Amino acid sequence: MKNTPRWARWIVPLALLLVWLGIGGTLGPYAGKLGEVATNDQAAFLPRSAESTQVLEARKVFEKEQSVPAIVVWSGSAAGAAMSSEQQQAATRAVGGLVGEPGIAGTPSPGLVSDDGRAVQAVVPLAPDLGEELPAVLEEVRQAAERVPGTSVQIAGPAASQADLSDAFSGIDGLLVGVALGAVLLILLLVYRSVLLPLVIIVSAVFALGLACAMVYALADRGAVRVDGQVQGILSILVIGAATDYALLLAARFREELARRGDRTEAALAAVRRSAGAITASAATVALGLLALLASDLTNNRALGPVGAIGIVCSVLAALTFLPAVLALLGRAAYWPAMPRADDAEGEGHGVWRRIAGLIDRSPRRVWVSTALLLVVLAGFSPALSSKGVPLDEIFVNDAPSVAAQQTLARHFPGGSGNPAVIIADAGRADEVRAAAERTDGVAAVLPATEGGRPGAGAPLVVEGRVRLDATLEAAADSDAAKETVQRLREGVHAVPGADALVGGYTAQQFDTQQTSARDRAVIVPVVLGIILVILIALLRSLLVPVLLVATVGLNFLATLGVSALVFEHVLGFSGTDASVPLYGFVFLVALGVDYNIFLMSRVREESLALGTRQGVLRGLVTTGGVITSAGVVLAATFAALMVIPLAFLVQIAFIVAFGVLLDTLVVRSLLVPALVIDIGPRAWWPSALARSDPGTPPRAPLQV
Template structure:
């Protein structure tokens, strides 16, 4: 209300449905050419994915706009050792404080190391102890957020851990970034394959096929890689970022895979229903025509929603906003509208192997009545 929807066979399609009928006709007419061109474009974008650095965002890039704290840090760096404002913090047994400080100061990349008092100043005499433990600050030669400082950290840990009876632990800003990077790398190595495997099982159960779910999961992964490739170029050459937070790729993966699988289910469940009635070729055409507008509209709304995060002047949110917004648009406009339908149309009944649908639609066999 107030519109009165017309039946599907009431006449020629108008508006958005006519657009998707033309897209479906293109896919139906030349599926191999469509998927070849789109696949080549996505692979070209994905080739730049390794260029995206996720070693962390330097302090002077945390804020998109100029900030007084960034200017102060730059001024400090011009007059003092790079790590003066953010020393590596060592906690060790009080009885071994001298040996730990000496071991730390002997590490290449460490300018000085000394026990501190409760106010954080070099202790005069015996440093104050809490539960038999004291704090030792190690000033690094390089900025705390630099690659050189993170390379120094494992050497520093090795040196202080080797002091007998010290039970030394190394923390601080550099240690946090170093540990975050290692944890994020492990998380990506574990979470990404687990998520893809779970999605594959769900798609197999839904579509009653093995070939098609593998194909769909591969397109989701390709869309993510292509998005990272484009993001690497945009972040470095347009936005001026030298890196991203270590967690950005994983967040982007979770968002894009979740949304991409939703769109896969919307499209392919409808294609399967229509294929049971009309055959694979006609099923792809009808399914794409029926769901294209819905999927694209949802993608545009989600992309606009995430893009709104870009107005917040924090590099982390700007990067997440671009990755998700661009990835969703790429998925809805290219992958789900062209690549996937063209692949399914070109494969024909093979895409539904080994389910009953593939046997019923095999050439030479009668289709469903």
């Protein structure tokens, strides 16, 4: 390189910079356009093979027009006030006047008075493809309903929930990304005390996000992948966090090489050469771990797999091409005013990490035993984390209108009103199926779908030899009691000979999702662990160290679940988590947790080849301690940004990953792993040659950092 003409050494960095500027300028806007191909229709993310999903498809033939119900609830303006017959009639007229209006898919049901006489409900069918027009149509329904004097009006049902979900995700393109990037920029400015480097890293992450969103947009627009608000938000956070982590590792190595070599181009090439293995191995663990979600039977899990993997690949591309090109062009100026010093080449770390290394060196066994015991104690609380699903009133962190309306509905009507269990059965066995359903403990009423497509007392509508029955449950549709009723209901109607009965509906969907999530965990967790183990074995050329690393990140995950169980119940007030939260938490936390161990142990192995295992561990810890800790703090901050979206699912994922990453970075990677490897000694590299020919220094030799 030294004999290469000066102009030639600028061509490749400039070419790479121009390519990425073109990518950013052309594809960057797709980060804000992904919502155009996203869907927040929760029915699209049910288990593919579940009975409730089969019912969802079978029930469509009983609806003359596809619709999404909005349930209007009137209650007396005064507490406990009874509804008069005039108010009931006025309610029927109010919603009846909506027929033919834009967005109304059929004839609303007449007003139904509750048994306690203090509320009236009516169902207004809305067109299923309203999209951004849904809030306006619901407002029109509300204005019509408010014509009933002496009442207060609320709107519940799937249409209202869908509108609240869309409102919750409305800030996902701008607010979420802005908060995440702002947090990253602030942390980098405080840690590195540099002006240009944080901006370069942020631009690298933004370019990676634009490229990833453009690729996902193209696939989603062609129906190759599904994207909802949750997947969209996680993609943004994942790319920003991963791209920043990889950039920090490469920038730290560039700083070392620049101090050692002096030439910016040589330093950039050396930094890429020496960090590419750790970065690509780290990215492979996350990408392949996410792709393991393709084994899930839940469509949104399957969607996150390829979408997340695309994001990781784009993050690696930006870190290994755009960033080195910019650093080669800027040289020392990238770190101004904290310019690289000569002692950076000698691996001099921050005094804190030298003291930590000295502590571990003096008592490695005491350190790893005490930290392992702490994690075991925290892991002991993990069984207390309930993943049976989140009640309707906890789905949104703030007070969503649809939740308040559903609570009003539940106070005056049977708990399952508005969300009945739907039974599809052979028409010739309709009477027997209805009788079996009515005998089921926990079922309040059973009515067939009639000619108008609405449940009623008339003759059942027969389509293709099948009938539909709606069973209203006594318990709230999102309760454990309702799920138990659905299980009994299925047993009862399945037992009717020749009926070929299926039971679906909201409660059945929640139950099937819960069961499928348990199945997914049993399948995907071993696959992810196997993938990570194979990658670690290939990277570290050892069997024992990879097994230990997988065991430590697994223990860290269980400890995080234990802390989460306490925080969710006693601090945040959640009664449980969504059924998918433990699996998402596992995939992100274990795959990302291994990242930091890969960054550490790849450097430890490099140093151990020259210095021996003990000195290699200590030197690796000191030289990587600052950058890995910074990367962990940045990743935790980016995932914590998910809390700006007021949904329990994302808040729970954000806490699990953010806390788990900090626990892994500050305890597992900093104390447990180095102490454990030092205590085991060269045997940790078994069966590689390093275990037999370790150029170790005497146990009491001074710390060579």
